[in-house]
Amino acid sequence: MATLHTRSAARLMIAPSVLLLLAWMVVPLALTVYFSLLRYNLLMPGMEEFAGLSNYTYFLTDPAFFQAVFNTLAIVLGVLFITVVGGIGLALLLDQPMFGQGIVRILVIAPFLIMPTVAALVWKNMFMNPVNGLFAWLAKLVGLQPFDFLANAPLFSIILIVAWQWLPFATLILLTALQSLDEEQKEAAQMDGAGALSRFIYLVLPHLSRAITVVILIQTIFLLSVFAEILVTTNGGPGTQSTNLTFLVYAQALLQFDVGGASAGGIIAVILANIVAFFLMRMIGKTLEA
Amino acid sequence: MGSITLKNVSKVFGAHAVIPSIDLDINDGEFVVFVGPSGCGKSTLLRLIAGLEDVSDGTIVIDGKNATELPPAKRGLSMVFQSYALYPHMSVRANIAFPLKMAGEDKVVIDKKVADAARVLNLTDYLDRKPRQLSGGQRQRVAIGRAIVRQPEAFLFDEPLSNLDAALRVNMRLEISQLHQQLKTTMVYVTHDQVEAMTMADKIVVLNRGRIEQVGSPLELYHRPNNLFVAGFIGSPKMNFISGGQAASHQAHTIGVRPEHLVLSKDHGTWQGTVGVAEHLGSDTFLHVNADGIGTMTARVSGDFAVTHGDRVFLTPDPQRLHKFDEKGLAIR
Numbered sequence: 250m251a252t253l254h255t256r257s258a259a260r261l262m263i264a265p266s267v268l269l270l271l272a273w274m275v276v277p278l279a280l281t282v283y284f285s286l287l288r289y290n291l292l293m294p295g296m297e298e299f300a301g302l303s304n305y306t307y308f309l310t311d312p313a314f315f316q317a318v319f320n321t322l323a324i325v326l327g328v329l330f331i332t333v334v335g336g337i338g339l340a341l342l343l344d345q346p347m348f349g350q351g352i353v354r355i356l357v358i359a360p361f362l363i364m365p366t367v368a369a370l371v372w373k374n375m376f377m378n379p380v381n382g383l384f385a386w387l388a389k390l391v392g393l394q395p396f397d398f399l400a401n402a403p404l405f406s407i408i409l410i411v412a413w414q415w416l417p418f419a420t421l422i423l424l425t426a427l428q429s430l431d432e433e434q435k436e437a438a439q440m441d442g443a444g445a446l447s448r449f450i451y452l453v454l455p456h457l458s459r460a461i462t463v464v465i466l467i468q469t470i471f472l473l474s475v476f477a478e479i480l481v482t483t484n485g486g487p488g489t490q491s492t493n494l495t496f497l498v499y500a501q502a503l504l505q506f507d508v509g510g511a512s513a514g515g516i517i518a519v520i521l522a523n524i525v526a527f528f529l530m531r532m533i534g535k536t537l538e539a
Numbered sequence: 540m541g542s543i544t545l546k547n548v549s550k551v552f553g554a555h556a557v558i559p560s561i562d563l564d565i566n567d568g569e570f571v572v573f574v575g576p577s578g579c580g581k582s583t584l585l586r587l588i589a590g591l592e593d594v595s596d597g598t599i600v601i602d603g604k605n606a607t608e609l610p611p612a613k614r615g616l617s618m619v620f621q622s623y624a625l626y627p628h629m630s631v632r633a634n635i636a637f638p639l640k641m642a643g644e645d646k647v648v649i650d651k652k653v654a655d656a657a658r659v660l661n662l663t664d665y666l667d668r669k670p671r672q673l674s675g676g677q678r679q680r681v682a683i684g685r686a687i688v689r690q691p692e693a694f695l696f697d698e699p700l701s702n703l704d705a706a707l708r709v710n711m712r713l714e715i716s717q718l719h720q721q722l723k724t725t726m727v728y729v730t731h732d733q734v735e736a737m738t739m740a741d742k743i744v745v746l747n748r749g750r751i752e753q754v755g756s757p758l759e760l761y762h763r764p765n766n767l768f769v770a771g772f773i774g775s776p777k778m779n780f781i782s783g784g785q786a787a788s789h790q791a792h793t794i795g796v797r798p799e800h801l802v803l804s805k806d807h808g809t810w811q812g813t814v815g816v817a818e819h820l821g822s823d824t825f826l827h828v829n830a831d832g833i834g835t836m837t838a839r840v841s842g843d844f845a846v847t848h849g850d851r852v853f854l855t856p857d858p859q860r861l862h863k864f865d866e867k868g869l870a871i872r
Binding site: 431433434436438439440442452458 | 589591610611612616617618620621622624625626627628629637638641642685689
């Protein structure tokens with residue numbers, strides 16, 4: 250029914266959602282661009298004046314900026330590495346027939362259902378705390394000095410916490426992919442003389458490649474904007490050791506009350522995210538087409 | 540070389556004995572077909588030989604060596620699966636080369652063997668394609684190619700033609716038979732299609748509920764079935780069975796007449812009946828006749844025999860080719 254009439258009717262029907270989406274995206278973006286060109290500090294209301302690109306110069310020359318870019322990438326790559334490798338391992342284990350399979354699978358999914366602030370606080374107070382934490386207790390049990398994770402290795406600790414949250418997601422996606430692997434293919438490989446390792450390399454990994462791509466894509470989107478875990482554990486510190494771009498923009502706007510500088514940071518973050526997205530989509534496009 | 544001997548082999552899943560106990564000899568170079576209705580254990584038996592399932596009891600001897608405990612790869616067998624089980628992300632070349640690569644063969648040797656196999660199977664032009672770019676028959680040939688490059692003691696086929704359309708199936712049947720003539724390697728072939736069994740086999744093994752009903756050459760099974768099951772399973776259309784008074788007059792519990800051994804006439808004969816359905820194949824016509832006091836019988840007559848629905852006909856069995864069975868269903872000879 251692709252007549253002229255139905256086509257124009259279809260356009261009319263789609264119009265409201267297109268307009269809504271446009272307003273939703275364009276208005277905030279335009280306002281942010283506008284704010285980023287102002288000297289706009291919440292401590293000096295009514296004193297806004299045009300400032301040109303000085304907000305950008307200020308933000309880009311801030312030593313914290315480069316630290317934040319590095320930290321953002323470290324969190325994304327670190328968490329991706331742990332979740333993909335750990336997810337494949339867990340999925341392989343969960344794919345084995347065992348007693349209580351259903352319950353174990355639900356337990357594995359559980360961390361994903363816990364909200365980020367709660368998860369981070371549980372890790373901070375129950376595991377990583379140098380006095381009361383489980384890790385400190387374990388260290389003392391074998392006679393070692395307790396390690397203060399959040400003070401001495403803040404970025405690593407945050408990567409660990411975020412990875413713990415995303416591991417179930419990766420495991421789940423990879424497990425379903427693993428279960429769709431044809432049983433006869435595995436048997437054929439067995440007849441062809443492939444051992445367990447060869448079957449994994451030549452059969453299982455290529456079969457999982459699409460699922461791994463999906464995991465990387467979805468997780469990258471969320472990992473670029475990790476915030477709650479940093480706020481409740483390290484507050485970006487010590488210094489700026491665990492500050493990522495999101496947290497830096499937050500600190501600029503709501504700790505230093507510099508709306509103009511934060512807006513400039515927001516625009517820079519958008520540009521960086523698009524660069525990442527560009528490379529990601531190229532990589533995905535290749536795998537999903539093949 | 541490729542002889543396979545099963546002694547007392549049994550397979551039990553939980554409390555259910557799929558194969559109670561089987562003894563079987565497969566000679567070197569033979570084309571053996573396992574045939575039977577679905578669920579008769581023929582595929583399980585093949586998987587036991589392949590080593591993909593463990594036997595519950597008994598021994599499997601391949602090429603004179605006890606292979607009961609050997610892993611599949613060490614038995615010197617290759618298998619062609621029903622779904623072909625090609626590796627989807629590898630090219631045809633890589634698929635065929637995979638078993639050689641796993642065996643750690645030299646790159647030059649692999650290339651030569653793959654090229655040879657591709658030539659035998661007419662796959663040379665397709666070596667760089669992926670399996671999904673091939674037709675069903677080509678995929679089937681790739682699966683066979685992957686099986687032959689290893690030069691195994693014996694080939695195992697698990698219903699390899701059941702995913703192909705009718706015309707292609709007849710073609711591939713012929714190709715597999717020709718391959719057997721060329722290679723002279725033992726082949727064990729599983730099918731539920733008795734036509735495939737009859738046309739390809741040197742030796743047919745008829746299975747029913749995990750038990751061997753009869754072993755023999757196609758014509759042996761056709762002419763001298765041991766029991767009712769084999770008589771009914773081999774031959775198409777199915778043999779007609781008659782019990783009761785008609786059978787008693789031949790000193791049997793049941794008598795069987797093949798449709799092609801019934802003589803039809805429009806005016807005289809032993810039994811009388813009405814034509815129900817006439818299936819015209821051109822060369823032959825299959826008549827489904829409602830014989831008075833006996834029931835429905837199938838008869839195969841020449842395509843020239845002109846009758847239609849409702850005509851009265853007379854049927855006369857060929858007394859030389861009458862099969863007699865006792866009350867246990869065993870043949871009386």
